Each structure stands twice: as structure tokens, then as C-alpha cells.
Amino acid sequence: xxxxxxxxxxxxxxxxxxxxxxxxxxxxxxxxxxxxxxxxxxxxxxxxxxxxxxxxxxxxxxxxxxxxxxxxxxxxxxxxxxxxxxxxxxxxxxxxxxxxxxxxxxxxxxxxxxxxxxxxxxxxxxxxxxxxxxxxxxxxxxxxxxxxxxxxxxxxx
Numbered sequence: 001x002x003x004x005x006x007x008x009x010x011x012x013x014x015x016x017x018x019x020x021x022x023x024x025x026x027x028x029x030x031x032x033x034x035x036x037x038x039x040x041x042x043x044x045x046x047x048x049x050x051x052x053x054x055x056x057x058x059x060x061x062x063x064x065x066x067x068x069x070x071x072x073x074x075x076x077x078x079x080x081x082x083x084x085x086x087x088x089x090x091x092x093x094x095x096x097x098x099x100x101x102x103x104x105x106x107x108x109x110x111x112x113x114x115x116x117x118x119x120x121x122x123x124x125x126x127x128x129x130x131x132x133x134x135x136x137x138x139x140x141x142x143x144x145x146x147x148x149x150x151x152x153x154x155x156x157x
Contacts (some may be wrong), residue, residue: 016148018149032111036068037104039103043096043145046058050090052089055084055109057083058097059103075111078107108137
């Protein structure tokens with residue numbers, strides 16, 4: 001009986017899991033801009049908040065290499081990515097990453113055609129439309145991983 005009571009007294013709480021914030025960054029995109037971030041492996045939640053709509057998706061290093069080298073990232077390219085969200089202003093993308101060297105690509109929904117349409121808009125006196133097309137899109141990106149938060153087992157040395 002004493003052994004049972006002592007084992008209950010020293011029993012630990014089970015681990016508690018939840019979304020652990022890995023980091024956050026605020027940046028600006030112009031109408032033709034895109035940004036990328038390397039991702040760790042694991043069960044991730046990519047959270048976004050933007051002034052204007054964006055596209056976001058996860059690509060392997062091989063898929064993303066041409067865009068890193070200067071090729072223009074078109075909206076149609078997101079069809080080949082994983083965990084894609086289109087027309088995103090605020091929300092999250094859950095994504096399970098099982099391979100190393102993946103990136104999340106984030107692109108402003110507006111594009112070169114948006115910029116080209118600014119000149120006629122200015123001539124027509126539509127300054128509101130022109131302002132929207134030329135102003136930077138403020139984006140907040142926050143990354144979370146499903147992880148142990150409390151009572152986590154210690155790794156063996």
C-alpha cells in the first residue's frame with residue numbers, strides 16, 4: 001500500500017501539447033513582390049495578416065530554385081506548391097512538413113498588370129485605385145509548431 005501511495009505522489013503530469021510560436025516578422029510587399037522563409041520539419045501553422053490579398057504556399061527547394069534565381073513568381077506557380085492559400089488577407093494554413101529545405105513563398109496578389117493599370121487610372125482621375133495599386137502591402141507572418149508546452153519529457157543525453 002505504501003509503495004502505491006509513494007508512486008502516486010511522484011507521478012508526473014502528462015505532457016501538454018499546443019501551438020508553440022517560433023517567430024514572427026512584419027514586412028512589405030509591392031505589387032510585383034514576393035518573400036520566402038525556410039521552414040523546419042513538423043506540424044506547422046503559418047499565420048498571416050495582410051493589408052491586401054496575398055498568395056502563400058510551401059515549396060521544396062527544387063521547386064523554388066528558379067524564383068530564387070530571379071524568375072518572376074506568377075500566381076499560377078502556386079498550383080504546383082503544397083499547403084496553398086489564395087486570396088488570403090487574414091488566417092492560417094496548417095501544414096505538415098516532412099522534408100528538409102522547404103520554404104513558404106508569399107506573394108502579393110496584385111501583379112505587373114496592376115502596376116500597368118495605374119497610369120490609365122491616374123489619367124482618369126481614379127487616385128484611390130492608383131494609391132491602392134502602388135502602395136506597399138504590409139504583411140505579418142507568424143510561424144507556429146505543434147509541440148510539447150508543459151511537462152515535456154527530457155531528451156536523453
